[in-house]
Amino acid sequence: MRVRLVxxxxxxxxASTWVGAVAVIATGGNAAPSWVRTTSAGGVLALGGFGAxxxxxxxxxxxxxxxxxxxxxxxxxxxxxxxxxDVIERAFAxxxxxxxxxDLSVAVILPRRHxxxxxxxxxxxxxxxxxxxxxxxxxxxxxxxxxxxxxGTAAMATRVGDVLTESSLPDSIxxxxxxxxxxxQSGLPRLPRSLTLRCAAALSGDPYRxxxxxxxxxxxxxxxxxxxxxxxxxxxxxxLGRALGERHSSDYARAFDARLLRPLGLAxxxxxxxxxxxxxxxxxxxxxxxxxPRWHFGAVxxxxxxxxxxxxxxxxxxxxxxxxxxFREIVRMVTQPRAPLGGGRIGMGWCIHEVKGTxxxxxxxxxxxxSSFAAFDPxxxxxxxxxxASAHDAALDRAGFEVVSECATRWGRS
Numbered sequence: 001m002r003v004r005l006v007x008x009x010x011x012x013x014x015a016s017t018w019v020g021a022v023a024v025i026a027t028g029g030n031a032a033p034s035w036v037r038t039t040s041a042g043g044v045l046a047l048g049g050f051g052a053x054x055x056x057x058x059x060x061x062x063x064x065x066x067x068x069x070x071x072x073x074x075x076x077x078x079x080x081x082x083x084x085x086d087v088i089e090r091a092f093a094x095x096x097x098x099x100x101x102x103d104l105s106v107a108v109i110l111p112r113r114h115x116x117x118x119x120x121x122x123x124x125x126x127x128x129x130x131x132x133x134x135x136x137x138x139x140x141x142x143x144x145x146x147x148x149x150x151x152g153t154a155a156m157a158t159r160v161g162d163v164l165t166e167s168s169l170p171d172s173i174x175x176x177x178x179x180x181x182x183x184x185q186s187g188l189p190r191l192p193r194s195l196t197l198r199c200a201a202a203l204s205g206d207p208y209r210x211x212x213x214x215x216x217x218x219x220x221x222x223x224x225x226x227x228x229x230x231x232x233x234x235x236x237x238x239x240l241g242r243a244l245g246e247r248h249s250s251d252y253a254r255a256f257d258a259r260l261l262r263p264l265g266l267a268x269x270x271x272x273x274x275x276x277x278x279x280x281x282x283x284x285x286x287x288x289x290x291x292x293p294r295w296h297f298g299a300v301x302x303x304x305x306x307x308x309x310x311x312x313x314x315x316x317x318x319x320x321x322x323x324x325x326x327f328r329e330i331v332r333m334v335t336q337p338r339a340p341l342g343g344g345r346i347g348m349g350w351c352i353h354e355v356k357g358t359x360x361x362x363x364x365x366x367x368x369x370x371s372s373f374a375a376f377d378p379x380x381x382x383x384x385x386x387x388x389a390s391a392h393d394a395a396l397d398r399a400g401f402e403v404v405s406e407c408a409t410r411w412g413r414s
Contacts, residue, residue, distance in 0.1 A: 003058050003286050007205060009051045017044055061288045068098035069395060084110060087406045088118045091399040092386070101371065101396055102285050103389035105131070107314035108403060109321055111381040111413045115314055126311040127268060130281045131387035132295060133313075133372040134365030137306040138237050139334065140260060140316075141252075142182050142349025144244050146333045147259040154178060154247050160220075163243040167217040172225055181233075181240040182348045183339040187225030188236045192300075194219050205368055209296045216242065216299040230341050234303040237349075241302015252301050263326065264319055269308035271301050281307060282389040284369015289390070292369035304365065313385040317374055320361070321381050335361050335378065355405050362401070366392030373400040380412025 072094030079090055088108055095101045096119075105126065106118040117126065148154035154163075160181070161174025180186040191197065196215055201207035220239055227233070241252040248255035253271040261269050270277055284292045297305030308316075323331045337345040337352050344353035350361045362375035371392035376383030384403045386396060 003288055003290070005054060005288075005290060006051075006058055007202075009047070009054050011202060058288055065098055065100055065288075069094055069100045072097045081406075081410075084108060084116055084407050084411055085118075087403055087410075088116060091402045091406075092118050095388075095393075095395055095399060099289065100393050101388035101390045102289065103282050104386065105129070105310035105388075106384065106386040107310055107317070108407065109314060109318050109376070109381075109383040109385075110407065110411055111322075113318050113322055115318070117310075123311075127309055128280055130268070130270070130273070130277075130307045130309055131372065131389065132281070132284065132304075132367045132370040133306050133308055133387065134304045134367045134370060134392075135234070136363050136365035136372040136374055137302065137304045138365075139349035139363050139374075140256070140306060141237055141241050141244070141302040142334050142347075143330055144256055144260050145178060145182055145240065146330045146348060148244065148247060149333065150329055154244070156182075158243075158247075160239065160243060163246050164217065164220075164239075167221055169221050173220060173223060176225070176239075178240065178243065179338070181236045181243075183346050184232050184236060184341055185229045185339050186233060186236045187227050187229060187231070188223055188233045188239070189227050190231065190233055190235065192216060192219035192235050192238070193222065205293050206295050207368075208298060208300045211299050213242065213299045230339065232341070234300060237303035238300035239302075241305075242299065244302065256306075264316060266308065266312045266316060269306060269312045269316075271307075272297050272305045273307055282370070284367065285390040286369060287391045287393070292391075294369070295367045304367065310385070310387050313372075313374070313387065317376060317383045317385045321376050321378070321383050355401060356409070358405070358408065360401065360404060362404075364392065364397055371396055373397050375400050375404045377404055377408040377412060380408035380414075382408040382412045 076090045076094060079086065081087055088106065092104060092106055096104055108116045145154060149156065156177065156179035158178045159174060160176045161169050176186045192211065194211060194215060196210045197207055200209045216238060245252035245255050256271055281294055284294065286292050319327050320331050334348040334350055336347050339346050341351060344351055346352065349363065351363055353360050353362065358377055358379060360375050360377055365372040369389065369391060371388045371390060372386065373396050374385040382404055384400050386400055388396060
């Protein structure tokens, strides 16, 4: 649960505990003046009590949002469905009405690249307003790898140690292949074990902010492949992004732009944008609607650093449903099931689950203040992509799956 107020209180409570302990020790430990001990204990108790009240208020706020969402969903459950817009309204409108998500933008792609937008909104806004897409970056990183495989620049069997040659890696880590990274089979933990990362997460709410490229490689050199195969790993995709940048003889952002964004015409998609471009980012919100700082991904950009508009998101997803000739082999590679993951399978970056007997290709994403979801049914040529300026809520995924499944059944290509 990402709630900014609770994080701030936790930081303050920890700091007050340390200050109180240091004050008591500095003034003689058990022999410290009574006013020092009383003040220290009183401060800790007061903040602890405040924290308990704060957590209770947050819990009640979340309960209220869930109740509103439940009522909104129930109110629309029996609504007649005559067109795709009815399905979209039934699935996504309750999220907006209940404030479970904020600033929601959805594109539903039907056969022959017919796109329905929710809300209908202003075309200019759809083409300029940026969202952090978090882990929805991972399928895009996988597609970057696929372009390199297609032209012989890399192979699934390429070893990390053969690419990241500037770092002295132990044999077990150097032996990790790009295939293991892109399918979450590497055995690397979910996150790098880094004091810098932990401090950034605790103090700033921007967890990857101070994790540099050299620090990432040092964490990799110290890492152990102890996690079970199929462990979802941001660390693994951060390493993959770094390796692909090296293979392109530049960095991840340049490789991403040259090999994926420009060929697909994604003019409003960026890796870790700064300056004027960053000013177009929506303001993110946590689970109870408090504004959050943006996330800077830097060295872990390959795991979640992409920002894009919903218009670009629709263009990107449509290229998977009816691929242009130069992208057809890439789509085939990334959607081919390769390994088990969770309750389904994984291709290259993309998850593959069976819904009502049909294979749905999907992924979601979340940062401190944003969430994303994309899914498509290749057989029926239907897909949905949704961005929101609020922390991830599973209700967004449920709505997305509902729309894909229902639209594929009713209006998909047979």
